[in-house]
Every structure is written in structure tokens, then in C-alpha cells.
Amino acid sequence: MLRRSLENRDAQTRQLQDAVTNVEKHFGELCQIFAAYVRKTARLRDKADLLVNEINVYASTETPNLKQGLKNFAEEFAKLQDYRQAEVERLEAKVVEPLKAYGTIVKMKRDDLKATLTARNREAKQLTQLERTRQRNPSDRHVIVSFDFSLKKCFVRYAVQK
Numbered sequence: 001m002l003r004r005s006l007e008n009r010d011a012q013t014r015q016l017q018d019a020v021t022n023v024e025k026h027f028g029e030l031c032q033i034f035a036a037y038v039r040k041t042a043r044l045r046d047k048a049d050l051l052v053n054e055i056n057v058y059a060s061t062e063t064p065n066l067k068q069g070l071k072n073f074a075e076e077f078a079k080l081q082d083y084r085q086a087e088v089e090r091l092e093a094k095v096v097e098p099l100k101a102y103g104t105i106v107k108m109k110r111d112d113l114k115a116t117l118t119a120r121n122r123e124a125k126q127l128t129q130l131e132r133t134r135q136r137n138p139s140d141r142h143v144i145v146s147f148d149f150s151l152k153k154c155f156v157r158y159a160v161q162k
Helices: 002-059 064-136 141-161
Strands: none
Touching: 002 064
């Protein structure tokens, strides 16, 4: 029975390891790509601001009608860039920052898994010792009970760490 519960926990632990590795890989990629997207969007906004300034400089050298038309165009184009700025800020706040936080969470989960694996290995080692003792000295109840007790204690520690 203990052997079967160990195997079940091994399968769960492997599943968790795979999930943590998968999240680590894909969320890291997503974070990098979103950050690059935000940087490129911000650069596009900066170039558009330069364009607005150049249109205003050009408008100041033209006739009054063309000057007014260019100023209106520059003003509307600048409003579009305000929306782009809002997009950049929203992406940073709502997408990039939460994805960055997963890096810390994944590291903590990886450490938890290491602790769990250490406890599981200790438990498996004690189970093997208990089985060996049972095979060598089936009549030595005192030793078997003490091994069994320490194994159950290890099992409880392992369950608490999960």
C-alpha cells in the first residue's frame, strides 16, 4: 500500500515538474515577446512625435490656409499618439508586469518541488530499509515498528510540504 501511494505521489510530482518547466519556458518567452512589442510600439510613438514636430515646423513656413490645415493634421495625429501611449502603458501594467511576476512564482515552486523530492527520496530510502529489515529479521518487531514509525513520520512531513 505504501509503495502504491509513493508511486502515485511520484506521478504527481513528475506532473508538477513538467508543469513548472512548461510555465517557465513559455511564460518567459511570452514576457520577452510582449516586452519587445511594447518597446517597438513606444518607438513608433516616438517617431510619430518627431513627425508631428516636423509637420509643425513645416507649417510655420507656409501660407495661412496650408498652415492651418497642417496644424490641424498635426494635432489630430498627436491625439492618435496619445492613444498609442495609453496602449503602451496598459500593456506594461496589465501584461508585462504580471508575466514578470511569474518568474518569482516559478522559482518558488521549483524550490518547493526540490524540497518535496528530497523528502520523497528520504521516505523511499526508509521504506527500502524497512522492507530489508522485514526480510532479514521478520521476528524483530521492535526494529520493524521503529522503522515503520519513522517512515510514517517522514510521510507526514512529506504530506505537509505539499
